[in-house]
Amino acid sequence: MSGDDTEPEWLARLALAFYAASVGQGSFHEALDLCARELGADTAFYYVGRIETGERLDLHVGGSVTISRIEEYNAVWAAKNPRQRVWVELPDGHAVDFDSIVPAEVFVETEAWQRFLRLHVPMLHAIGLAVTLAPGLQARFGLGRTEASGRFAASARERFALLGPHLRRAARARLKLIDAATDEILVAEAIGRLDLPIARYDSGGRFLSANAALARLLRDRDGLALGEAGLEPLRPGDRGVLADALRSRNGRARLAIARQRSLVPYLIDLAATGRDEVLVTVTDPAGAPGVGQADLRALFGLSEGQARLASDIAGGLSLREHARAAGIPLETARSRLKAVLARTGCRRQAELAALLARLPALSATP
Amino acid sequence: MNAQTSPGTLSRVIEDTPLTLSLAVAEAAFDGAPLTPALARIAVAARGEEVAIVCLDHRTGQREVHTLRTGEEVLATYWRSFASHNPREAVWRDAPLGIPVDFDRHVCPRALASGPLGPLMRRSGFPARHVCGVRMPVGGDAEIRLSVGRNAGGGFEPRTLALIGALAPHVASAFRARRLLAPPGAVPAPLPGQAAIEALPAPIALVESRGRCVLANAALRVLLARGDGLRIGETRLMATDAEADRALAEAAHRLLDPAAPPSVRMGAILVPRTGSARPYVVRAIALGDASPLARGIAFVVTAPDATAPAPEILRTLLGLTEAEAKLAALLGGGATLAEAARARRISVETARSQLKAVLGKTGCARQQDLARLLARLGGADATA
Numbered sequence: 001m002s003g004d005d006t007e008p009e010w011l012a013r014l015a016l017a018f019y020a021a022s023v024g025q026g027s028f029h030e031a032l033d034l035c036a037r038e039l040g041a042d043t044a045f046y047y048v049g050r051i052e053t054g055e056r057l058d059l060h061v062g063g064s065v066t067i068s069r070i071e072e073y074n075a076v077w078a079a080k081n082p083r084q085r086v087w088v089e090l091p092d093g094h095a096v097d098f099d100s101i102v103p104a105e106v107f108v109e110t111e112a113w114q115r116f117l118r119l120h121v122p123m124l125h126a127i128g129l130a131v132t133l134a135p136g137l138q139a140r141f142g143l144g145r146t147e148a149s150g151r152f153a154a155s156a157r158e159r160f161a162l163l164g165p166h167l168r169r170a171a172r173a174r175l176k177l178i179d180a181a182t183d184e185i186l187v188a189e190a191i192g193r194l195d196l197p198i199a200r201y202d203s204g205g206r207f208l209s210a211n212a213a214l215a216r217l218l219r220d221r222d223g224l225a226l227g228e229a230g231l232e233p234l235r236p237g238d239r240g241v242l243a244d245a246l247r248s249r250n251g252r253a254r255l256a257i258a259r260q261r262s263l264v265p266y267l268i269d270l271a272a273t274g275r276d277e278v279l280v281t282v283t284d285p286a287g288a289p290g291v292g293q294a295d296l297r298a299l300f301g302l303s304e305g306q307a308r309l310a311s312d313i314a315g316g317l318s319l320r321e322h323a324r325a326a327g328i329p330l331e332t333a334r335s336r337l338k339a340v341l342a343r344t345g346c347r348r349q350a351e352l353a354a355l356l357a358r359l360p361a362l363s364a365t366p
Numbered sequence: 367m368n369a370q371t372s373p374g375t376l377s378r379v380i381e382d383t384p385l386t387l388s389l390a391v392a393e394a395a396f397d398g399a400p401l402t403p404a405l406a407r408i409a410v411a412a413r414g415e416e417v418a419i420v421c422l423d424h425r426t427g428q429r430e431v432h433t434l435r436t437g438e439e440v441l442a443t444y445w446r447s448f449a450s451h452n453p454r455e456a457v458w459r460d461a462p463l464g465i466p467v468d469f470d471r472h473v474c475p476r477a478l479a480s481g482p483l484g485p486l487m488r489r490s491g492f493p494a495r496h497v498c499g500v501r502m503p504v505g506g507d508a509e510i511r512l513s514v515g516r517n518a519g520g521g522f523e524p525r526t527l528a529l530i531g532a533l534a535p536h537v538a539s540a541f542r543a544r545r546l547l548a549p550p551g552a553v554p555a556p557l558p559g560q561a562a563i564e565a566l567p568a569p570i571a572l573v574e575s576r577g578r579c580v581l582a583n584a585a586l587r588v589l590l591a592r593g594d595g596l597r598i599g600e601t602r603l604m605a606t607d608a609e610a611d612r613a614l615a616e617a618a619h620r621l622l623d624p625a626a627p628p629s630v631r632m633g634a635i636l637v638p639r640t641g642s643a644r645p646y647v648v649r650a651i652a653l654g655d656a657s658p659l660a661r662g663i664a665f666v667v668t669a670p671d672a673t674a675p676a677p678e679i680l681r682t683l684l685g686l687t688e689a690e691a692k693l694a695a696l697l698g699g700g701a702t703l704a705e706a707a708r709a710r711r712i713s714v715e716t717a718r719s720q721l722k723a724v725l726g727k728t729g730c731a732r733q734q735d736l737a738r739l740l741a742r743l744g745g746a747d748a749t750a
Contacts, residue, residue: 187559354741
């Protein structure tokens with residue numbers, strides 16, 4: 001090991017600022033400010049660009065530029081900025097002086113400069129560095145100088161290039177962390193928004209959480225309720241059985257919880273998740289179908305009258321009862337039923353009722 | 367773990383500073399590379415013989431140890447038999463975060479060497495006679511402990527304490543990254559929520575706005591394995607049927623559009639299957655918030671096939687007799703009463719009276735209600 005591989009102090013300071021920002025210990029704004037000061041720039045930015053669509057994700061700026069106009073830039077001016085196209089061609093980790101590709105005297109003539117950049121992002125002179133994060137995804141760092149400050153010195157671009165490996169690490173780390181955070185948000189939301197009633201317990205049988213669908217299902221407290229400690233069967237005997245099942249750590253188990261207002265019990269399914277957790281789903285086999293008339297029209301192309309008939313059948317009415325409720329002759333109801341059976345691929349009324357019972361609620365998102 | 371480099375042999379043109387040392391740790395940590403070279407440089411600058419970084423996760427009890435000289439065997443012996451007798455461990459626990467501590471001020475080095483740790487210290491030089499250290503949080507219930515030790519040369523000067531104090535925040539950042547990017551133990555464990563979705567009976571795929579498929583759960587993989595109309599593409603659920611696939615693409619695009627009103631949060635698409643099976647119903651549900659990096663879609667699939675519930679389930683859940691359960695299972699599979707009677711080799715009259723009993727036990731007014739109930743039980747059974 002020789003002394004040559006000791007990074008100079010300025011580089012260490014900048015690199016550490018980006019590293020800290022990438023793990024959420026500092027901000028990209030501060031790191032970019034620091035970078036602009038160190039390399040004699042007036043403005044600095046960082047974003048992740050999607051090459052295919054030009055979409056900008058995770059944008060940060062430093063120096064004398066405001067983020068408030070960025071949407072206008074993206075929507076209108078990015079496509080008209082000849083320097084914007086340079087990014088896509090940039091080799092990974094390579095620092096480029098934009099002035100050497102689109103000279104300042106050419107750039108000032110462009111509409112993008114005259115009508116937007118000059119006023120809001122006054123970087124007439126620019127150097128940039130791109131890092132490939134994933135196929136089609138590029139992290140872009142840019143530094144700019146105003147017309148008054150003049151072009152970047154060659155040494156500024158060289159120093160920027162030295163920062164390249166550090167910016168690559170920081171950008172890659174940041175994206176991975178964003179991915180992890182995103183996964184957490186999406187997974188939690190997915191469980192919360194599902195119409196399947198779900199409760200989560202830890203492997204010691206302690207209640208963790210329940211989703212809205214479960215709270216809705218157990219609103220009536222008919223044999224089973226949802227309390228602060230989770231599922232509460234109203235019969236003490238059922239309570240013990242559930243508690244034992246939650247702690248048993250067997251892969252899967254199913255319990256039936258008797259109700260007062262229905263002969264058909266609730267079904268409780270337990271599954272160990274392999275992450276010290278037990279996933280509990282509750283079903284009401286006799287519950288009203290979730291699928292609504294609008295859903296039926298959209299899914300099977302039913303007319304309004306046909307959708308109402310299907311919905312009534314799903315809800316347990318006989319054809320005669322439906323005809324009376326809808327104020328139509330039984331004959332009309334019968335011909336409508338025929339049409340509905342044809343559209344849904346069912347042979348009989350009972351089959352239609354069964355199909356509709358298996359369909360999920362589609363548009364209802366309380 | 368044992369570094370062969372002796373700090374004394376390193377010649378450096380440029381003197382290390384807290385920043386250049388921090389950078390060396392950060393580079394190694396972000397790359398998941400060995401920390402030994404960086405620790406060697408810290409040892410020189412701190413005038414220590416040993417430099418250790420211990421990362422403790424108080425929730426899992428996991429301990430990740432990086433040392434310059436002390437080998438794994440000595441460390442294992444220390445943690446097994448000596449740590450509980452080391453009064454410095456209590457000092458660590460009470461040490462304020464981010465403030466360097468001179469352990470010599472809390473635990474007399476001479477007393478330590480003549481106590482229960484004496485034999486290990488004399489044999490291995492670990493723990494060192496003189497130690498200073500600093501601890502920092504690194505996210506979750508974890509912390510890092512950065513320490514410098516030496517056996518010769520007496521206690522540490524204030525400049526060494528100042529040095530490790532300056533290193534601490536950067537080392538903490540680096541270990542945050544190391545833990546998050548490459549958790550020790552190779553394959554990153556799925557999030558608890560991911561494991562929950564994996565275990566769900568409903569077939570689900572989650573994709574995020576950049577098109578990365580976050581997961582396709584076990585129930586969905588069963589459907590996809592049928593290869594009869596659905597597959598998972600790079601960025602979304604895809605249909606073999608061209609029109610359904612266009613609808614899925616449309617839904618994915620619309621739901622990820624940040625400009626879309628919040629009311630447009632869901633779409634449903636019928637996906638035809640090969641053969642005569644009923645089409646899949648795919649629901650696309652928008653997830654996440656306004657931030658483009660935290661948006662996604664859940665594709666939830668329903669396969670509305672008629673699956674006959676197992677007679678066994680009907681007997682235990684609904685209290686049916688064996689004959690009633692078998693008849694009900696046939697009806698649940700889509701048979702008419704006459705067909706079920708024929709299959710059971712009983713008269714339609716007998717079948718009708720059994721059906722009556724079943725209706726009574728399930729609280730159903732008519733066969734249509736029973737069909738609905740059995741449809742649910744059949745579906746639930748298929749996923750159990």
